[in-house]
Amino acid sequence: MTRHDRDTVTGDGQTRRKVLECMTWAGTGVLWTVSGGVPRALGLIDQAQAQTQSQTSGQDGLTFLQISDSHIGFDKAANPATSRTLEEAIGRVKALPAKPAFMIHTGDITHLSKAAEFDDADHIIGGARLDVHYVPGEHDVIDEEAKLYRERYGRGTKGAGWYSLDASGVHFIGLVNVVDLKSGGLGNLGPDQLAWLADDLAGRSAETPIVVFAHIPLWAVYPAWGWGTDDGGRALSLLARFGSVTVLNGHIHQVMQKVEGNVTFHTACSTAFPQPAPGAAPSPGPLKVADDKLRTKLGLSSVTFRRGEQRLAIIDQTLA
Amino acid sequence: MTSRTEVSKSVLRRFGVAVLLGLALAAPAARGETSAPAAAKVSIDNFTFSPDRLTVAPGTTVTWTNADDIPHTVVATGKAFRSKALDTDDSFAFTFTTPGTFDYFCSLHPHMHATIVVEAGRS
Numbered sequence: 001m002t003r004h005d006r007d008t009v010t011g012d013g014q015t016r017r018k019v020l021e022c023m024t025w026a027g028t029g030v031l032w033t034v035s036g037g038v039p040r041a042l043g044l045i046d047q048a049q050a051q052t053q054s055q056t057s058g059q060d061g062l063t064f065l066q067i068s069d070s071h072i073g074f075d076k077a078a079n080p081a082t083s084r085t086l087e088e089a090i091g092r093v094k095a096l097p098a099k100p101a102f103m104i105h106t107g108d109i110t111h112l113s114k115a116a117e118f119d120d121a122d123h124i125i126g127g128a129r130l131d132v133h134y135v136p137g138e139h140d141v142i143d144e145e146a147k148l149y150r151e152r153y154g155r156g157t158k159g160a161g162w163y164s165l166d167a168s169g170v171h172f173i174g175l176v177n178v179v180d181l182k183s184g185g186l187g188n189l190g191p192d193q194l195a196w197l198a199d200d201l202a203g204r205s206a207e208t209p210i211v212v213f214a215h216i217p218l219w220a221v222y223p224a225w226g227w228g229t230d231d232g233g234r235a236l237s238l239l240a241r242f243g244s245v246t247v248l249n250g251h252i253h254q255v256m257q258k259v260e261g262n263v264t265f266h267t268a269c270s271t272a273f274p275q276p277a278p279g280a281a282p283s284p285g286p287l288k289v290a291d292d293k294l295r296t297k298l299g300l301s302s303v304t305f306r307r308g309e310q311r312l313a314i315i316d317q318t319l320a
Numbered sequence: 321m322t323s324r325t326e327v328s329k330s331v332l333r334r335f336g337v338a339v340l341l342g343l344a345l346a347a348p349a350a351r352g353e354t355s356a357p358a359a360a361k362v363s364i365d366n367f368t369f370s371p372d373r374l375t376v377a378p379g380t381t382v383t384w385t386n387a388d389d390i391p392h393t394v395v396a397t398g399k400a401f402r403s404k405a406l407d408t409d410d411s412f413a414f415t416f417t418t419p420g421t422f423d424y425f426c427s428l429h430p431h432m433h434a435t436i437v438v439e440a441g442r443s
């Protein structure tokens with residue numbers, strides 16, 4: 001069985017092959033178990049097994065879903081029907097035998113921050129009848145001062161939309177790393193948000209499991225394509241004393257995972273279109289795949305925390 | 321005095337001839353022979369501004385056109401100009417009247433950055 005944990009992706013041929021392999025595996029769903037800070041891919045699972053897993057584990061822990069990069073409004077060749085594929089993803093959510101606690105959306109809800117795009121996304125995602133906790137992607141904040149995003153999702157948040165919440169003993173932190181970006185730079189949290197994070201974490205027990213979610217990866221996936229966060233390391237240093245930290249991101253439209261100490265990093269698929277593996281194309285633009293392969297590249301993730309076991313299981317499921 | 325113009329796709333088509341004419345006149349303007357309105361283009365393709373360094377005479381209107389399937393912006397680091405988000409085939413134009421070096425970037429994908437140099441009396 002091939003291991004999926006890896007160090008920083010460098011873009012060389014060997015690493016790209018591993019990434020592609022990971023995406024192929026995701027075609028039928030891969031069950032991840034995080035134990036003692038080290039994730040192991042237990043092997044291929046089909047949808048039925050995935051559902052059983054979330055059903056049994058949901059009883060004494062917490063299962064939530066991650067959805068990302070729905071890009072409502074995108075209509076180019078890579079997927080002219082992004083509303084339909086989002087509907088299919090929500091259909092998968094509604095079909096789960098055990099209702100998840102809630103859903104997080106890691107940004108790029110819309111493609112161009114238009115009111116009609118936000119409306120369509122709200123309508124479709126609302127069909128899941130779950131609480132949804134959002135963070136913005138860069139595509140959600142391109143109107144004047146991100147007015148539309150803040151009107152819809154900014155209530156009760158700080159700054160550009162960051163916040164935290166607690167559920168079943170797990171502390172969730174939603175961060176914004178897509179505003180006030182600097183020329184030549186990557187994603188950016190900024191000093192105000194980092195100060196808030198330090199304050200939010202102060203006094204919390206190191207035993208508290210932490211889940212951080214943000215749009216752009218907090219780790220350096222591939223800086224040449226902007227896939228990283230300039231001051232992500234400062235956020236991670238604030239989290240270093242915690243025994244279980246899970247960082248969930250979107251933005252790169254493919255599943256990727258890395259472990260560093262007590263921190264597990266994981267990126268989710270898009271529900272709209274795939275993007276190339278790092279360095280595998282001239283640019284990170286939308287990847288056009290054969291029509292009958294598209295749904296093997298789109299999907300959502302289910303994350304389960306089991307009380308007392310200090311481990312999170314991440315299941316990536318595609319729309320195929 | 322500088323002017324800032326958003327150019328839609330249809331407007332671009334309608335005035336395509338005028339833009340080409342402007343380009344043709346750019347050469348003598350660059351040699352300092354005439355003061356005819358000059359024009360230059362920057363394409364945005366594969367998350368790259370091309371050319372990444374462009375030198376023009378004062379008075380030149382530079383038009384950026386996005387060929388990517390992903391929106392981009394054109395934002396001067398020194399705040400001299402800032403486009404709205406340019407969807408596929410959208411354009412943004414800015415007339416440079418003041419000599420100087422203008423660094424700019426895409427505020428959505430800030431690893432994309434380039435430079436316009438405005439030089440008087442180029443020969």
